[in-house]
Amino acid sequence: MENITLIIDGKNVSCQKGVTLLKAADDYGIEIPTLCYHPDLKPAGACRLCLVEDEKTKRLMASCVTPAAQNMVILTDSPRVIKHRRNIARLMMAEHPESCLVCNKGNRCKLRRIAARLGVGEIGLYPMPNYKRLEHVNPFIIRDLSKCILCGKCIRADHELVVVGAIDYNLRGFKSRPATVHDRALEQSSCTFCGTCVSMCPTGALAPKNTRYVGTPERESLSICGFCGVGCSLFLGVAKEQVVEVNPSHLHDTVNGATLCVRGYFAHDFLNAGERLTRPMVRNNGELVFTSWEEALERVAKRLLDIKRENGPQNVAFLGSSKCTNEENYIFQKMARSILKTNNVDNGGYIYGQSFWDRIDEKTGSRYGMQPLARLLEEEVIFVLGADPNQSVPVVGYYLKRAARQGIPLVIVDPRHTELVDFSSIWLRISPNSDLELINGLAALLFKGKGYDFDFIVRFTHGFDQYRAGLSCVDLDRSSRITGVDVSIMEVTAELLHGKKIAFVIGHGILKQRYGLQILDAIFNLSLMTGNLVSQGAGLYLIASENNQVGSRDMGAVPYALPCRKSLNDDEARRRFEDVWQTDISPDQGLNMVQMIEEAEKGSLKSIYIMGENPIRSLPQPDRVRKALDKLDFIVVQDIIRNETTEIADVVLPGAAFSEKGGSFTNLEGRIQSFELVVSPPGEAKPDWEIITLLTSKMGDGLSYRSLEEIRDEIIELVPMYAHRNGNRYAKWVDERGERKPLHVDGTQRGFSFCSLASTEEETFDDGYPFTAILGSCCYHLGSGTRTSYSKRIREMDSRGEVEISLEDGMNLGLNNGDTIRVISQFGSLKREIRLKRRIKAGLIFVPMAFHQNDARNLIRLSQLCTLDSSGWNTCKVKIEKI
Numbered sequence: 090m091e092n093i094t095l096i097i098d099g100k101n102v103s104c105q106k107g108v109t110l111l112k113a114a115d116d117y118g119i120e121i122p123t124l125c126y127h128p129d130l131k132p133a134g135a136c137r138l139c140l141v142e143d144e145k146t147k148r149l150m151a152s153c154v155t156p157a158a159q160n161m162v163i164l165t166d167s168p169r170v171i172k173h174r175r176n177i178a179r180l181m182m183a184e185h186p187e188s189c190l191v192c193n194k195g196n197r198c199k200l201r202r203i204a205a206r207l208g209v210g211e212i213g214l215y216p217m218p219n220y221k222r223l224e225h226v227n228p229f230i231i232r233d234l235s236k237c238i239l240c241g242k243c244i245r246a247d248h249e250l251v252v253v254g255a256i257d258y259n260l261r262g263f264k265s266r267p268a269t270v271h272d273r274a275l276e277q278s279s280c281t282f283c284g285t286c287v288s289m290c291p292t293g294a295l296a297p298k299n300t301r302y303v304g305t306p307e308r309e310s311l312s313i314c315g316f317c318g319v320g321c322s323l324f325l326g327v328a329k330e331q332v333v334e335v336n337p338s339h340l341h342d343t344v345n346g347a348t349l350c351v352r353g354y355f356a357h358d359f360l361n362a363g364e365r366l367t368r369p370m371v372r373n374n375g376e377l378v379f380t381s382w383e384e385a386l387e388r389v390a391k392r393l394l395d396i397k398r399e400n401g402p403q404n405v406a407f408l409g410s411s412k413c414t415n416e417e418n419y420i421f422q423k424m425a426r427s428i429l430k431t432n433n434v435d436n437g438g439y440i441y442g443q444s445f446w447d448r449i450d451e452k453t454g455s456r457y458g459m460q461p462l463a464r465l466l467e468e469e470v471i472f473v474l475g476a477d478p479n480q481s482v483p484v485v486g487y488y489l490k491r492a493a494r495q496g497i498p499l500v501i502v503d504p505r506h507t508e509l510v511d512f513s514s515i516w517l518r519i520s521p522n523s524d525l526e527l528i529n530g531l532a533a534l535l536f537k538g539k540g541y542d543f544d545f546i547v548r549f550t551h552g553f554d555q556y557r558a559g560l561s562c563v564d565l566d567r568s569s570r571i572t573g574v575d576v577s578i579m580e581v582t583a584e585l586l587h588g589k590k591i592a593f594v595i596g597h598g599i600l601k602q603r604y605g606l607q608i609l610d611a612i613f614n615l616s617l618m619t620g621n622l623v624s625q626g627a628g629l630y631l632i633a634s635e636n637n638q639v640g641s642r643d644m645g646a647v648p649y650a651l652p653c654r655k656s657l658n659d660d661e662a663r664r665r666f667e668d669v670w671q672t673d674i675s676p677d678q679g680l681n682m683v684q685m686i687e688e689a690e691k692g693s694l695k696s697i698y699i700m701g702e703n704p705i706r707s708l709p710q711p712d713r714v715r716k717a718l719d720k721l722d723f724i725v726v727q728d729i730i731r732n733e734t735t736e737i738a739d740v741v742l743p744g745a746a747f748s749e750k751g752g753s754f755t756n757l758e759g760r761i762q763s764f765e766l767v768v769s770p771p772g773e774a775k776p777d778w779e780i781i782t783l784l785t786s787k788m789g790d791g792l793s794y795r796s797l798e799e800i801r802d803e804i805i806e807l808v809p810m811y812a813h814r815n816g817n818r819y820a821k822w823v824d825e826r827g828e829r830k831p832l833h834v835d836g837t838q839r840g841f842s843f844c845s846l847a848s849t850e851e852e853t854f855d856d857g858y859p860f861t862a863i864l865g866s867c868c869y870h871l872g873s874g875t876r877t878s879y880s881k882r883i884r885e886m887d888s889r890g891e892v893e894i895s896l897e898d899g900m901n902l903g904l905n906n907g908d909t910i911r912v913i914s915q916f917g918s919l920k921r922e923i924r925l926k927r928r929i930k931a932g933l934i935f936v937p938m939a940f941h942q943n944d945a946r947n948l949i950r951l952s953q954l955c956t957l958d959s960s961g962w963n964t965c966k967v968k969i970e971k972i
Contacts, residue, residue: 095161102157110152110163111139121165122174122203124291125240126153129339129347130249135241137177138203142167149173171207178204183214185292186235192293193231195305199291200238221266227276228885229298229355230287234266237294243267243286250348252490252512255280276886281868283483284354285347288336297354298882301361302333310767311338313754314353315412315747316871318633319462319484320756321345321353325748325767332360332748332768344462344758350483351868356880357748364731364879366743367772377741382773382783389698389740390787392723396696397429402675406433406685406694409646410701411441411635413744414752415761415811416800417777418637418644419652420792421700424781426645427672428790432657432679433694436646437702439682440872440962441634442600443642444955448609449629450654453622453841459639459759459823460630462488466495468627469589473509474502474524474612475963476596481866482632482757489594498585502527503598504863505935506928515582521861521933521964523572525604525849527579528611530568532618533560534583542620550617552843559846571851590627591619597634598865601962606955610844617841633757634872636747640755643810643823648679653808669807683708683953689717696723700777701744705733706943707873709951709962710916727780732875733942743774750776751797759823761811858966860898860934862912864945865963867937873946874939890940891924894969897931899923904971911970912936917947920972934967 091106097114104113109132114121125135134154141152144162149169164170182204189201196202204210224232244267247256255278259268269278287295306326314321322343326334335357337349345353369385370377397405407425409418422434436443465471465488479486486509493499493512501513502524510516519527535541536557546553569576593612599605612629613622621627633639645652655662657676667674680688686708688694697718708714711733718724718737726738729746747754749770753763770776775783778800785791794800805812810823869888870877877883892912894904904910904923911920912934919941929935936945948967952959 093157093159095157095159095163097163098165104157107156110141110150110155110157110161113157114152114163114165119165121152122206123153124199124203124238125242127242127246127289127339127347128341130242130245133241133245135239138174140170140173141165142170175207175209178207178209179212179214181238182209182212184217184219185238186218188236188293191303192236193296193299193303194290194293197305198293219263224274225298226274227282227298228882229282229284229351230275231296231298232275232294233296234294236292237266238292239265240291241267242289242291243295246285246289246347250346250491251281251283251285251487252494253279253281256286281479281483282351282355284349284351285337287354288339288347288349297334299333300881301331301358302328306334309336310765312748312764312767313636313762314349315636315754316352316356316876317350317482318635318638318757319344319482320636320754320758320760320762321349321484322762323349323353325357327768330768332357344756344760345484348484348487352871352877352883355882356869356877358881359730359876359879360746360748362730362879362881365771365774366729366731366735366741367774368743369773370738370741372739377736377738382775385740385742386784386787389725389742389784392739393429393696393698393725394788396723397431400695402430403433404693404695405429405431406680406688406697407431407435408682408685408697408699408702408704409434409436409641411436411438411638411641413637413641413701413777414747414750415637415640415644415755415804416752416797417700417781418641418646419804420778420781420794420800422645422652423670423792424785425698426651426674427670427792428785428788430673430675432648432675432677433685434646434679435648435682435685436641437682437707437872438633438635438638438641439954440707441597441638442605442631442954443638443647444606445595445600445609445631446639446642447649448606449613449631452610452613452844459757460628461758462630465489465492465592465594465630466497468492468497468592470498470500470586470591471594472500472502472586472591473594474596474608475598475600475602476594476632477503477505477507477509477598477865478594478596478632479508480868481596481634483868485594485632500582500585504930504933505865515578515585517572517574517578517582518930520571520573521863522602522604522852522961523849524599524602525608525611525847526568526571527574528608528615529560529563529846529848530565530572530579531583531586532611532615533563533565534580535586535615535619536560538583538587540583540587541618545620546618550841550843553618556614556618556843556846563846571849586619589619591616591621592627592630594630594632596632598963600631601954602964603957603959603961604847604849605961607847607849610847614843614846617843622841631757636756637754639757639759639823640753640761643755643808644804648681648684652804653810666807669803681953683951686714686717686951689721692720694721696721696725698725698727699734699738700727701729703728703732703734703873703875705737706875707946709946709949711943711946712917713951727777729774730876730879742780743770743772744780745770745774745776749774750778752776752778755823760821761823855966858914858968860932860967860969861964862914862948862967863933863935863964864938864949865935867939870937870939872939873943877939889922890937892921893926893929893935894923895929895931895933896925896927898934899925902969902971909972911972912948912967913970914948914965914967916950916965919944919947934969
């Protein structure tokens with residue numbers, strides 16, 4: 090783009106043509122005050138405080154909406170400019186209430202700061218009080234619109250960044266204000282309580298509802314959100330050594346920018362819950378009692394070593410955490426393998442599709458890198474399967490909605506009418522668990538219409554002839570019958586995909602299906618056939634539900650691989666770790682999370698060490714899981730908060746939350762994000778890495794790490810993907826060992842292989858269980874809800890996890906909104922209130938997860954994911970009884 094030069098306040102400035110004067114000045118450190126501008130929003134020119142003067146023409150211009158031009162001479166603080174700014178500030182303050190001493194924004198109020206900088210104290214004008222009602226019914230946001238200056242940032246953030254449209258300008262003139270449709274309360278609107286408007290508001294018109302602390306925090310520290318796999322950048326506000334406020338960092342080049350979700354903004358009050366673990370506990374005479382760290386660690390060390398010696402290392406299991414840091418997962422699995430000599434190591438990422446990342450590595454030789462979410466805004470088509478990101482990982486939902494608003498076609502595959510459907514070009518309303526037949530049908534149509542990249546196939550793949558033969562046998566009528574999607578709609582979809590750069594966004598609705606891996610293979614085949622797997626941005630985007638789901642796998646907290654995703658069967662890699670760790674490592678694969686429960690049931694497992702997971706609440710059939718764990722001789726639980734699993738432990742070790750320690754998380758894009766301690770752990774709690782270090786010293790074979798830096802140095806030595814450093818921090822991105830471009834292995838063998846075409850069995854109707862229950866996420870809770878259920882704000886939200894039922898089914902069953910029903914499957918039941926919905930198909934019901942101790946897990950069978958003898962974890966057949 091063409092560069093131009095101009096002069097601002099006597100300084101020569103060079104910038105790209107079309108850049109605003111405000112941006113050009115800011116790039117050269119020239120500060121221009123503004124209230125309505127934000128770099129992530131389209132300029133509006135609403136507040137006019139950014140006025141500047143053109144010295145040649147003597148015109149006053151709003152710098153945020155005026156493009157720079159060649160040879161301009163601009164003054165940002167001339168007497169005329171200052172006079173006008175002061176008058177604007179005086180007029181704003183004449184309408185503003187005099188409540189600074191009790192305002193939540195306090196010293197952070199931008200209007201107050203600008204007025205002070207301009208020397209505006211006494212306004213010298215008649216006050217113009219603009220009384221508006223105070224709204225604070227919901228537990229998240231207080232709206233005091235008497236302080237609103239009509240900058241429009243909340244409205245533009247809602248429309249441009251979060252893309253919800255819950256608020257807009259209402260009325261005109263002096264009565265104008267941001268409001269919802271029909272001026273209803275926020276909780277009665279489409280507002281998702283993401284808090285973006287609050288963080289944008291320059292005054293106290295919008296503020297977080299906070300019963301623990303009012304006013305400006307004593308300090309703010311940069312950190313990373315500890316909830317979902319997006320890994321949002323945060324500023325944590327601290328007062329009296331407690332986190333009392335959370336805001337998006339608004340830093341450039343972060344994954345979330347100025348946005349968060351309701352969990353990230355408001356649910357972190359769980360950090361101060363009274364149920365936090367603060368002292369070690371041991372079980373004496375059937376009761377958990379407080380004890381010293383010395384006694385607790387001595388007991389753990391002795392019992393684990395005794396069980397290993399008496400029963401063998403395969404009788405000990407270690408369940409790490411997709412919520413703990415990379416450093417902690419690394420030394421956790423090292424303790425298991427080097428001291429206890431067992432590969433029975435897994436983490437909670439098993440529940441959220443860990444095997445999908447393994448499958449991608451297997452198919453690509455670990456050459457396929459994760460991608461920034463920002464690339465979704467550069468696609469030609471986005472294909473979303475089994476994902477409702479607006480509920481599970483909302484920031485991903487923001488990207489998808491912004492992409493759709495830019496005109497990028499969005500294809501949504503989902504049995505339910507989710508929020509994304511309203512933004513889609515095509516909604517493929519399939520029957521539950523029929524995604525495999527849909528993908529095969531679309532692939533067959535694309536092949537028939539020559540919608541494949543022949544040059545790419547010839548150069549970089551093999552096995553296409555067999556795949557092509559399979560496609561020729563696809564029966565589209567059968568696909569239509571199984572999926573419930575008309576062939577004509579499949580044809581329209583194939584036409585839309587033809588010749589396009591396609592991004593596949595894959596959620597846990599796929600990851601938890603019985604045919605999950607086969608569906609991923611089918612998507613992989615389609616990406617290869619269309620030449621999309623290595624296109625910049627196109628290809629696969631797997632949604633990680635947990636904050637360090639990617640990193641825990643990279644660090645080796647899995648039963649089949651060492652750190653750096655090195656297979657236990659890789660002799661060379663195993664010897665490398667043995668040399669550094671100075672120990673022998675078994676090449677035999679260990680138990681995964683579900684197998685640990687199954688072996689405990691059989692009596693073949695004697696002990697388990699659980700760090701940062703709550704399997705009794707997160708796994709299916711919780712009563713079965715509890716009974717299996719009760720059979721164990723010894724259970725250690727290391728966690729931050731009381732939960733269902735700590736209640737049955739023999740020893741409880743209090744760990745530190747993300748805000749109370751340093752470390753790093755790896756998000757779903759592959760960003761390695763380091764963070765530092767913000768507040769001290771409560772009571773005697775300690776960071777998990779310190780606990781493990783102290784424990785191993787009691788075992789007589791200590792992992793003698795004195796700091797996080799020593800652990801990081803060892804990770805860098807053994808995990809090349811994490812090898813680059815930026816000062817004391819990791820590099821920004823995981824290095825996937827080379828470019829994603831597929832390479833010829835030799836003259837005959839090509840890089841990628843097509844998978845064999847698979848098919849599903851047709852489901853039969855069961856009179857005894859006539860409904861299909863879909864288990865899904867709700868934006869107020871994450872995963873099983875262990876942490877979010879301790880958030881006071883989340884608990885106060887009037888959301889009871891109602892089961893959604895179609896109007897037709899409700900009428901047939903004689904049900905009304907608010908009625909209580911019992912949902913019964915072959916494996917268990919739950920009792921919930923109902924909500925009748927127009928946009929759900931008859932025969933389907935939707936059961937939100939995480940509510941009522943996550944009782945939705947009662948409905949599904951505990952079985953290993955992604956195996957054909959599993960019925961899957963996302964749906965089940967049920968019947969309904971009115972109570």
